[in-house]
Every structure is written in C-alpha cells, then in structure tokens.
Amino acid sequence: MKGVTLMSDKYYDITIIGGGPVGVFAAAYAKMRQAKVQVIESLDQLGGQVAALFPAKKIYDIPGYPVITGTDLVKNLVDQAEQFNPEFYLAETVQQIHQENKFFKLITSKRTTFTKAIIIATGVGAFQPRRLNLPEASQFENNQLRYFIKDPNEFSGKDLIIAGGGDSAVDWALDLMPKAKSLHIVHRRNKFRALESNVAKLKETDAVIETPFLIDKITPSDQQRIKVTLKEVRGTQQKEIEADYLLVNYGIVSNNKYLKNWNLAVQHGLISVNSEMETAIPGIYAIGDVTNYNGKLNLIAAGFGEAPIAVNNALLELYPDRRQPMHSTQLVKALPKSEHFN
Numbered sequence: 001m002k003g004v005t006l007m008s009d010k011y012y013d014i015t016i017i018g019g020g021p022v023g024v025f026a027a028a029y030a031k032m033r034q035a036k037v038q039v040i041e042s043l044d045q046l047g048g049q050v051a052a053l054f055p056a057k058k059i060y061d062i063p064g065y066p067v068i069t070g071t072d073l074v075k076n077l078v079d080q081a082e083q084f085n086p087e088f089y090l091a092e093t094v095q096q097i098h099q100e101n102k103f104f105k106l107i108t109s110k111r112t113t114f115t116k117a118i119i120i121a122t123g124v125g126a127f128q129p130r131r132l133n134l135p136e137a138s139q140f141e142n143n144q145l146r147y148f149i150k151d152p153n154e155f156s157g158k159d160l161i162i163a164g165g166g167d168s169a170v171d172w173a174l175d176l177m178p179k180a181k182s183l184h185i186v187h188r189r190n191k192f193r194a195l196e197s198n199v200a201k202l203k204e205t206d207a208v209i210e211t212p213f214l215i216d217k218i219t220p221s222d223q224q225r226i227k228v229t230l231k232e233v234r235g236t237q238q239k240e241i242e243a244d245y246l247l248v249n250y251g252i253v254s255n256n257k258y259l260k261n262w263n264l265a266v267q268h269g270l271i272s273v274n275s276e277m278e279t280a281i282p283g284i285y286a287i288g289d290v291t292n293y294n295g296k297l298n299l300i301a302a303g304f305g306e307a308p309i310a311v312n313n314a315l316l317e318l319y320p321d322r323r324q325p326m327h328s329t330q331l332v333k334a335l336p337k338s339e340h341f342n
Contacts, residue, residue: 010111010112010113010114011036011103011113011114011115011116012036012037012038012113012114012115012116013030013035013036013037013115013116013117013314013315013318014030014035014036014037014038014115014116014117014118014119014311014314014315015037015038015039015040015104015106015113015115015117015118015119016030016037016038016039016040016118016119016121017039017040017094017118017119017120017121017122018039018040018041018048018120018121018122018123018288018290019039019040019041019043019046019047019048019088019090019121020046020047020048020049020050020121020122020123020288021047021048021050021073021074021077021300021303021304022121022123022287022288022289022300022303022304022306022307023039023041023048023119023121023122023287023288024039024046024047024074024077024078024080024081025077025080025081025303025304025307026119026121026287026307026308026310026311027039027081027086027088028077028080028081028083028084028086029307029308029311030086030119030311030315031081031084031085031086032084033311033312033315035311035315037086037087038086038087038088038089038113038115039086039087039088039089040089040092040093040094040106040108041088041089041090041091041092042091042092042093042126043090043091044090044091045090046074046077046078046088046090047070047074047077047078048123049123049124049127049252050070050073050074050300051070051071051074052127052148053127053129053147053148053168053252054070054148054149054168054171055069055070055071055074055148055149055150056069056070056071056149056150056152056171056172056175057069057070057168057171057172058171058175059073059300061299061300061301062300062301063301063304073300089108089110092108092109092110092111093108093109093258094106094107094108094258094262095107095108095109095258095261096261096262097118097262097263097284099281099283100114102116103115103116104116104117104118104283104284106118116283116318117283117284117285117314117315117317117318118283118284118285119277119284119285119286119287119307119310119311119314120259120264120271120279120284120285120286120287120290121286121287121288121290121303121307122256122259122288122290123288123289123290124252124254124256124269124289124290125254125255125256125257125258125259125269125290126254126255126256126257126258127252127253127254128252128253128254129147129148129248129249129250129251129252129253130250130251130252130253131147131248131250132145132163132215132218132248132250134215134217134218136217136218136219137218140218140220140226140246143224144220144224144225144226144243144244144245144246145218145226145245145246145248146245146246146247146248147247147248147249149172149176149247152175152176152179153179155176155179155180155244155245155247156179156180157179157180157181158180158181158243158244158245159180159181159182159183159225159242159243159244159245160176160180160182160183160184160243160244160245160246160247161183161184161185161186161228161241161243161245161246161247162176162183162184162185162186162247162248162249163185163186163187163215163246163247163248163249163250164185164186164187164248164249164250164251165187165188165189165191165192165193165194165211166192166193166194166249166251167193167194167195167198168249168251169185169187169194169249170185170192170194170195170198170199170202171194171198172247172249173185173202173205173207174198174201174202174205176247177202177205177206177207182206182208182243183205183206183207183208184207184208184209184210184241184243185202185207185208185209185210186210186211186213186214186215186228186230187209187210187211187212187213188211188212188213188214188233189211189212189233190211190212210230210239210241212232212233212234212235213230213231213232213233213239214230214231214233215228215229215230215231215246216229216230216231216238217229218246221242224244225242225243225244226242226243226244226245226246227240227241227242228240228241228242228243228246255269256269256270256290257269259271259290263281264279264280264281264284265279265280267292268292269290270290270291270292271286271290271291271292272291272292272293273285273286273291273292273293274293275293276309276310276313277291277306277309277310277313278310278313282317283314283317285310285313285314286310287303287306287307287309287310288303288306289303291306312324
C-alpha cells in the first residue's frame, strides 16, 4: 500500500485512532486542511469491520453510489486518502494516552508518538466473528469453515451452506447464489431477521431454506468436503448435508474496554461528544459508531459528516488564525504541488 510510510517525525497535528471507512476519510480531509496526520489501526489492513468481516456485502446508503460493495468502498476511500499521503500504521494498538503540556503522548504496541489532537474512530471496537459453538469447529476453520468472505469468486461452482438469519447472512446468500453450484441457508427460526425485501428475493432463488434448524455436528467428508448435521429446533427431525464450504454469519462479538484505559467518560462502550464532536477531554474528538449524542445514527454516511466537523474544530483550536475551509477545490489548490494528485 503506497500510503504506508515510515515515521519521519513523531509529532503530529492530528492522530486518528481507527482505520475504518470513517477514520480513513477523516485522514483524507485532515490532509486537505494541510494537517500533519497519522492513522493508527489495530488490524493489518484498512477498512475496519467492513473490510475484515463483510467485504462482499452490498451497501446502499453511501451518497453518490446506487450500490457498492464493502471492498470497493474501502478501496475508493484509501485511493482518495492516498492522493494526500497521510501516514498509516497498521497492526498497531494504542495502549496509553497521557497529556503532556501542549501534546498528547501516545504509547502504542510498537512506539511512542506525540500529537496535538486526537480523533477516535474505532467503531464498535475490537471485534471478531461469533463462532460456531461446536468442539470440532476449530479443525475446519479457515478451510471448509469460514466466518467471512474476502473473494466471492472463490465459491464459484461450489456447494455452499450458509448459517445465519440476519442481513449479512442473507446478503451473502443473494450474492453467492448466482455463482454457487448449490446453496442451503440454515436458520434457527422460521422467520429471518434480515430486510424483508431481501428475504423475498432469496425465496425467489433456487436456494434451499432450512428452517428452523441448528447445526448439531460437522464432520469431514470425502474430497476435502464437509458434512453438516442439522437438528430441528424443538423437534426430532435431523438432516445431513454435504458441501464444499460452510459459511457462518452469526454476527460479531465486540468491546470497547480499552477506552477505559484512555481515561475517557464512556457509557455502554460509547463516548459522549458535543456538537463539535469533542469528548470530555479537550483536544480529543470522536466520530463514527463509537460516539453517542442525541439523534445519533450508526450509519457510515453519518460518520462521513462527523469527520470534517471534528477535523475543522480540532484545527481551529490548534491554529485559530488559520482561514477556515470553503470547498474541497480550494483546499486542494492550496496544497503544495508535491501533495497534489497527478
């Protein structure tokens, strides 16, 4: 990734903690404002939950895109940011934050760095997929058993079983059904929790809907396949299905416990902010799903709007004499030629 650079100076105007969609856009906008910016991301890739868990999911509420996949959204955001060369530090976690004079001292898992302002964009926090609760499941993970989809084409011409009844599980089924040789979707209730229109679309496909069933056992089958035993909920019926892959989408398990180590006022894992997106600690701002305020919406689009508010207010505090921004075209024209996109 061309935007990942070596640290040349440990002092920054703004440090963005979290490299999900909202954090990456905040970095791009802060660089438009000619701030010295770094992004610290705990995962080994940018894009947060969208990239790690739901890259194939189709997103319909991003302005300017009738529909876009998680993978394409993250790619576009990274391409946009890399026009302005922010510094991205991946597979690195912020462990401690201390205020020292006019700077915040950040102690991470890899280094110590200093910043004048902080924007927290950590989303739901540390997360992992909710795993299949069977003792034998671990031996199949990353092979026949998957918890997320990176490349939908990998499953072309394959027999698939999808477990789950929410929006993401149904999205997976709709996306993979045209590619798959066969597809069964297993849910423990007769009624899916996904968007009604998508459930209706699913029922119009050749997908076999297995409800109400639970996965009772998984065993290896011939030719590197997997055999899945289903058990009827509150019943005695059992089924066995063989497939190339079992794709489990039971949601995610997440926490923001690390926020307490940063001495922030946190309630139910969320940070309260004011209309300027500032937390209870002056100089520390928060945006995206980690925030809480009256009327808050947990939408990527809402986070995109919060990012410039946080950046502009942070820079206003740091540089009160600096002219406030007008339009993006004026911002880009003001950048040195070396930072323009050619």
